[in-house]
Amino acid sequence: MSSGHSGVHVSPLSTYLSIFAALMVLSAITVGAAFVNLGAFNPIVALAIAGVKATLVILFFMHVKYSSRLTKLTVVLSLFFVAILFAETLMDYATRGWLNYTPMGQ
Amino acid sequence: MSNGYAHAEGAPSMHGHDHAHHPALQHHFSTMSQQREAGVLGMWVFLLTEVLFFGGLFITYTLYRMWYYEAFALASKSIEIVPGLINTVVLIGSSLTMALSVRSAQTNQRKATVNWLIATIILGSVFLGIKVYEYALKFEHHHVPGATFDFFGHAEASGEGHEAPAEGVTMGRDQIQRTTQIFFSLYFVMTGLHALHMIVGIVILFIIAWMAHKGRFDSEYHAPVEMTGLYWHFVDIVWIFLFPLLYLVERH
């Protein structure tokens, strides 16, 4: 990132407006998709859309796209540690019951 | 914390420094860009903390949703979708006005900066107003966890009977009573903490708007606006996840 007189990136107005429009459309899709029975895919679709929306906000509204590597690293780091929290906690819960009775027939 | 930071940044330098320095440069930084980068990094590290803070809630939500999926679906259905949707639009809109305010500050447009900040404050307040309305409904319906919790209370009183187990629902009444309470506990903790973040954000916005009005910022020094923006966008992102997780568990 350059220093000196306002070395920051100034995004054009159109970027903000189109990101906003995209976010609105995605919100509409989220609600619409929720009313369609997609089975196991309902939560996946909802979270995928939320992920895309969050990414748009992070990249453009929060200017991460134009920020230093350190800022990008910070974002990745936060997701990495949340992933550890999720993965290892769910590892315990997902393996519950693995040592149950073996069914009689087997 | 942002609050304290905003003060720190806004305070005029108390040490007699070279006149070439920007008036907002604090004595322990050597350049404005060092000061700005320190501030921005600080804000990002703070957001890192916030992500983990909400992460603890999301893992709790995930686990109980796996265990008590039907209760989550039922309870989620009992929440009105329209206020939630309006709030989503309002909050994303406020993120846009916030971004535009930062942009105005970057391009040295004082008046526009202030106006966009005020727009953000208004939208944020609208969000909170709707949230208050939603909470009031929950109280009325006895959907607040605790001694008075009764998932069926409202539906039976008003004869809507939305509790009549839909097909595929295998849980009985007691079971629903117990496990929907977990959903609402999480609902209130999650939206409550989110709202708390909004309130803090609005207070900061007021301070920043005042400072902008006083002409404290220019194209070289506007880090407080920028950092408030980062915070506000983060709060927006949390809502982007909360909305489908709480309102849209199973609508079909």
Added chain:
Amino acid sequence: METPVYPAHNYLTNGHGLKSWLLTKDHKRIAILYLISISAFFFLGGLFAVGIRLELTTPQGDLFQPDTYNKFFTLHGVIMVFFFLIPSVPAVLGNFLIPPMIGAKDLAFPRINLLSWYIYVVGGIFTLFAIVAGGVDTGWTFYTPYSAASSSTNVVPTALGVFISGFSSILTGLNFIVTIHRMRAPGLHWFKLPLFVWAHYATSLIQVLGTPVVAITIVMVFAERAFGFGIFDPQRGGDPVLFQHLFWFYSHPAVYIMILPALGVISEIVSTFSRKRIFGYSFVAFSSLAIAVFGFIVWAHHMFVAGITVYAAMVFSFLSFSVAIPSAVKVFNWSATLHRGSLSFEAPMLYVYGFFGLFLIGGLTGLFLATLGTDIHLHDTYFVVAHFHYIMVGGAIMGYLGGVHFWWPKMIGRMYSEFWSRISAILVFVGFNLTFFPQFVLGYMGMPRRYHMYPDEFQVLNVLSSGGAAVLGLGYLLPVIYLLYSLKYGEVAGNNPWGASGLEWRTQSPPLTENFLEVPTDIPEAYEYTPKVVREAKLV
């Protein structure tokens, strides 16, 4: 050797009166504020330990009521963990030394630094209120459902105190991270930084990543206790084991918040008193980061008997060993540093030697607890108590005291009694081993922790332990006396009494408010010892 003169202008003389301290933004003064407040909490926590050890000299539990005893060990844990160990090295030594070590005038956010001290104090007041209001008896771990539903003591104020002080810890960590990234003097790149700074960087990462998770967990317990929400309550379908997952996601890495900064102190002292570069600098530096990251993936080894699955237990056991390796690497590198050094044994180095013994035993006994087969027997016995005291008291406090003795001349500008400080280092080492070594045996014998009464056959070892505690207490009290005495009567220290090579020794003692008259530009490699350095230290 010319006699050094006490500098007329320094950070201590820049402003007088209470207000100049309570509103200061100077990181050095804030460090002193922390030093005073954590010392107060240390002795308060120590008082509860005295109660515990007194009670346990007899098996019958005849000195205090069981509830009183339970409150004692809870408050001992809460105060020592959250109000002493977590802030100890970072908030006092880190706060004081990181800016001069990196050639900066202050931390990046001086006001936030002061704010974090105030937050700490407010958290402390909540906890003190809980004590005055009758105490709390959940154990420092606040396990549900006992804490949420069963205990009738002051859980809410204590939990709030811990919650609030957590933000102090987060803000300190945040400040350090930004400072280390953005405030280094020109030319001071990462691999010229003292290992103390590396250790604090790693610690800060844990603080900002882990603390929020315990904060949200406390919020949920609070909601359960105060409003009747049922998130961890098995009666309402909640899972108490989930509480433990979330709690240990922070509280296991928190152990490294307590020990890592002390490891940084050890590197500085070892290097100075052997006048030699730390052996394998980059390995020691990266091992700090490795400990910080691995620390986050091993938490459920606290839960091997708590109802996690056999498979999860195996994965967590396997990962737990990963923390042992970087810790071992550090110990080997310090030992190798001594080889062909020029060793001298003033008090700080004696503390380090004590640290070696205790940290070795503490670290190696961790292996028994990471190993599944032995942990089942040892879990929640005195073996665990002994193990974490060896790390957190043996390791962290030895490091902290070593650091205080090492940098005291820099902080205050005066020397303390060499004789008494050596006596104190020896007393602490001997007393510590007497207190806690018997507890390993007690633990393997099967004595569970948090016991107010115990079967007769455990008495001999318990009496031994209490006797050792008396010696240990003396060892901790002694420094208070001679350090306070030195404030006024100590010999003037001079800029660099140990002939150390770090940047912080190039400025006067005590330093100016701005640390340096001119920010140094000719920054050498870390730990560069040449005859010139020693001569310029005016030791000769």
Added chain:
Amino acid sequence: MGGIPLFPEAASSFASEVDALYLFIVAVSAFFTVAISAAVVFFAFRYRRRHPEEIGAHIEGSLPLELLWSIIPTIIAMVMFAWGAKLYYEMRRAPAESLQIYAVGKQWMWKFQHTGGQREINELHVPVGRPIKVLVTSEDVLHDLYFPSFRTKIDAIPGRYQPLWFEATKPGRYHIFCAEYCGTKHSGMIGTVIVMEPQQYQDWLAGGGSEGTMAERGAKLFNDLACNTCHLDSGQGRGPSLKDIVGKQVELAGGQTAIVDEGYLRESILNSQAKIVKGFTPLMPTFQGLVSEEGLAALIEHIKSLSPQAAASAPAPVPAAAPSTSTPAAPAQGARR
């Protein structure tokens, strides 16, 4: 016993194995402690400062050494892990022929129930040389059932059964401790396990259980609670027949399946609607709060007695660490089976 004892009595089949592993780690630890301490003390003498201007040698480090002292500890650690994990696996898998006992922790006592109907508080009688499986639960807060002489323990968690097993090898009286802090009289929540010769044990059994076996008591409770009005053996009742179901896999309404074990039965009684067998309507009331932990265990024993061949030949029922009281089949579980 003169002097200070270093080990508790080794009175179970895996006590000596745990001790062996313990001694192995002690040996490794002692080796490293002595070696490093000796080196450090030796350096202190050998390289003490001899004149004030002396400085240390300039040494950067050594990659081979770093690798050496990273890899060797890793290998040793892996040995410990593998040994410990193997032992742990054995400690968590009860043999099929285990004698079953129910244990309930309560502030502040341990209540034990034998299938023969004997009930004890803070005392547990078991025969020597026979695997014993204890299903542990709690009525209030967390506890932990700990037998130091058997080198094993497990947390008692309200709302679910946790399994523990041991085979006592030496007759005698040994400690029972509560090892998870549980409030005021945590340290008073102790008891004695009495390991008896099989003959003595038979005599002891004959002396107790005046109220009949657990299964008998369970049968009575089964009638008292009117379970028998719906759960008919014919399968024509409003509830599924309970005959020969233990150990079987049943299909649930949601499409998942579940294995009928103590954990499932417990959940189905307390939260009857959690896992409904396919083809039945959720009519059964929940018995949460209506039946004590003892009664619940008796009911389960009664239902198990209706499946005689399962009791005889079922593999070790190490019950699920099933999510607490009222868990619908988690999708992951259903999908895997």
